[in-house]
Amino acid sequence: MSSDVSGFSQFLTIIRYEMLKYLRGKKLYIMLGIIAIFVGAVLIVPPAVGESYPNAKELIQFFTQFMNIIAILIVTLFGADAIVYDFEKGTAFVLYPNPVRRRTIFAGKFVAAMVVSIGVLCLYYLLAGVIDLGINGTVPSRIVYSLLLAIAYVFTLMCITFLISTALRSTLASSVLVFAAFFLVLPMVGGILSIVGEKAWFLVTSMVTVIGDILTVPFPKSTVIDAGTIKVVDYHPSVETALLVMMVYAIPALALAYRQFIRKELE
């Protein structure tokens, strides 16, 4: 009645059905709606306030200004409940007592979340490129590097998000914690460090600037702005620093998430 199935084949099946979950659920469409709002804002605001559109490089840079919030929304919507949902809602009682290794399930869920995230990022950059081409007749070639850095940034946040998703017991708590950590807590710490004259080189959210900075030649350098009694640091990590910091967060977070998932019990 049944034949042996390879782990790889099971991995592909899990990706396929996780993708189906995103395609049939509301989250993907919420994300696409948010992107439409951002793109609409870029198109509508300059003429509405009587300004002309910026040049090709500046227009793409303007799009990358939204990258932090887009990345945070992506991981909140596609990663925060990826693991915890099964344990909270009881779908794990159907999926997990199957002849499938936990590592296959974990890998399938992670890859599916990344595939849909990369899809959304590519769509955003595609729209930005098309709009730039339509308005300025050209697109900066470094847009590709910007996209690759955006993918690396989302990958890092996704690894941390999966760690949170494996650690908590509620989808709501996981989503709130992910959003609050990346949108409020870490940027707040970065902001405080900035106004006391310190570089927030160890904060993953401080690395997001590299996505827009890569479009600028020469690459912007960190500066200290003297604002009277305080000195504010305008921190611009280099691509190497950003990638290294992202890796330092991503690899241990993913390894811990995996270990926690393997050991997670369905009580």
Add this chain to the structure above:
Amino acid sequence: MLLDIYYIVLDIYGIPKIYKIVILLTMIHMDPMIKIDNLTKRYSLKILALKGISLEIERGDCVGFLGPNGAGKSTTIKILTGLIRPTSGSAYLDGNDVTKNKKVALKSVGCLVETPDFYPFLTPIDTLTYLGKLRGVDDLDNRIEEILKIVKLSEWADTRVGSFSKGMKQRLGFGQAILHDPELIILDEPSSGLDPKGMAETRDLINHIKREKTIFLSSHLLAEVQQIADKVALIDKGEILAYDTVDALSKKFFTVKEVEIQTIVPLTDEQMAAIRGYEEESKEAKSIVKDIKRIGERKYNIAFMGETDECRNYLLKWLMAQGIPLTSFTPKGLDLESIYMEMIK
């Protein structure tokens, strides 16, 4: 019949008789379908859910796993299905240790654990296709069609599960458990939360498959287990109290049976005293009335020692001979509920 096929097959290959016997003995000594060996599960310092339980379930058995809430039933089932790890001990499914090689151990196992939920955005066809692909089910489309007929969900095959009632989800849960035609089916509280109609449907589904499969069914519903299972394992406070057929448990744990009688008119004190003094000894067995209690205006419970039908027959004849105006004579205390209540006291 199977033995005939066995000999025919071996004759084709010209295998000598002595080897046939050796091969046959090897086949007979196959691993039990479920072997639980000294299984312990500690959730915290205070909560010891399983206290080193051991249990063996043979192929083809339909075993009810009975115990009150919190007895350790779900913990045992969750260990067997790889959802949690034991603190110590082993659990083998068809000879494979589920704690060490879950993928192999669960290959031919179908599970319905607690009240499962399904991805709301998938239809029953999607759900069964997903699980069927993970399990490598051959001829999946036809098998899904067959399963949906068995669990009476063909009409809703293309409806998203999100709109299903609890009973429909339970039926789908049952369907996915038998999708790959597993040798062993593990069911944890299959009637949990269902209305009487749903419970009857679930019972019918289990009876539909029990002749061909090994079934391990946990429940706290005595009637359910009594109607389905051939054998019963009683668990309480993390320990197996008994494991046998209902009849064997009845014989083992009950020497005093109860007989409920009803009369046309209330019994007099003299008649009650006479009944209390009943004692009969035949070649087959000895029977004694230990006590008689009034439980209604014309209803009485007779506490009675005597295990065989003959003993009860003698008592009935004797009551008639004494002129007791009986309208009913009902032996009690032979059901699973009585054993269960006695064991978990």
